[in-house]
Amino acid sequence: MVPTIKDVAAHAGFSIATVSRAINAPHTVNPVTLDKVRQSIDALQFRPNPLGRQLRGERTRLIGVVLPTLANPVFAECLQGIDELASAQGYRLMLMTTQYDADRERHAIETLRAQRVEGLILTVADADTHPLLDELDRDGPLYVLMHNDTVRRPSVSVDNRLAAYDGVRMLIAHGHRRILMLAGTLAASDRARLRHLGYAQAMQQAGLEAAPALEIDFNADELAPSVLAHLTNGPSRPTALFCSNDLLAMVVMRGLRRARLNVPADMAILGFDGLAVSELLSPPLASICAPNREIGCAAWRRLISRIDGTYQTDTSLALTLPHTLREGATIAAITNASDAPRARTARPVV
Known part of the structure; x- marks a missing residue:
């Protein structure tokens, strides 16, 4: 046979x-x-x-890109950086999104491998313990992660824990003591988990209580009434919210506005990502800024150097780019917790 x-x-x-x-x-x-x-x-x-x-031996000059979503502009900014360099070097991109779902991640990667992509640029749920990445390490194709903050695999990111620590320290410096972190589902984002660790570290070093993150659906465009009530009712409600990304911060700001609460007089808001569009809000959003477009560019350069064999083997697998703090108008200073605005009952949205 x-x-x-x-x-x-x-x-x-x-x-x-x-x-x-x-x-x-x-x-x-x-x-x-x-x-x-x-x-x-x-x-x-x-x-x-x-x-x-x-x-045999023919190059496809096709690169696969796997992102959680394009609804969050942070990934669109990264994709812009990748696309500019790919076009200039004669490569084509094949894009797939996963909606933060592990089964869709596997489907996306297997689909792109079947298309004979020469390499992959990925953002996954959990970079450190990901069986598909173990398979790629063994069988190929070569890949680089974006935004996944890990030292174990080829990656480009900011230091998520340190960035969150710096941001929460900024809230504390403005007099806030009751600070709550809002995030998407932590199981679907290693970035959010690291950011919560940074939040907790800043709170504990200041002698403050670090609360568990309040988890919200990544894809929700409205705050649930129960979440809004939790944020706005009671004498010990938070005076400041640290949101794990700017898109979530925008959703929160809209919910608070519909509940007749003022930002920052009634609630300070800090985002994460530094999206350009969030500066157009009223008031402009304070945010921990990541160089999203440059993360995409750096991921591309690293991947192509691996494919072409020019990657320096003594270079660290992980590339960490610097973050900055943008002090927008969504943060106002208070002198101490007793000076926080009085609790207000959220009005129903009509």
Whole structure:
């Protein structure tokens, strides 16, 4: 019986997609994996069809990009940086989004691998413990993470924990003592988890109580009435909110406005991302700023250097870019907790 590519995959212990890439685009496959596949091909005396022989070694110049969403402008800003450099260097991009869902992450990565992309630029839920990234490390193609703050894998990010620490320290310096962090689902974002650690560190160092993050659906464009009531009712309500991203901060500001609460007189708001559009709000949003476009550019440069073999092996896997603080008008100073605005009951939205 004539051996098939399925037989080679079983003999080598890899997927059919990996064997296909080893035959048709060997430059995208880890050298160790490539050697094992070739050994299996020789052992089984497998002969690819003529089309496969034509494709062998041909570069697709296609790069896959996997992002949680484009609804959050932070990822659009990163994509802009990637696209500008990709176009200038003659590459094409193939984009897929995951909506912070692990099953969609797997589908996106497998789809792009089947398209023989030469590399991947990704933002995933959890970079440190991600089986798909382990597979990519073993089988290829090469990849670089964006915004995932990890020292274990090739990545470009800000120091999320330090950035959040600095931002919350700014709130504390303005006299705030009852500070609450709002975030999307922590299980779906390692960035949010690190930012909560920074929040907790700043609070504890100031002798203040660090509360668990109040988790809100990433994709929600309205605050639930129960969440709004939690933020605005009672004598010990927070005087300041640290939102894990600017988009969430905008949702919060709209909810507070509809509840007839004033920002920052009744509640100070701090975001994270430094989106340009958030400066157009009234009042302009205070934010911890990440260089989003440059994160995209740096991720691209790192990936291409890995693909071309020019990456310096003594360079750290993780590239950390600096963050800055933007003191917008959504933060006002109070002298102490007793000077905080009186509790107000949120009015129903009509």
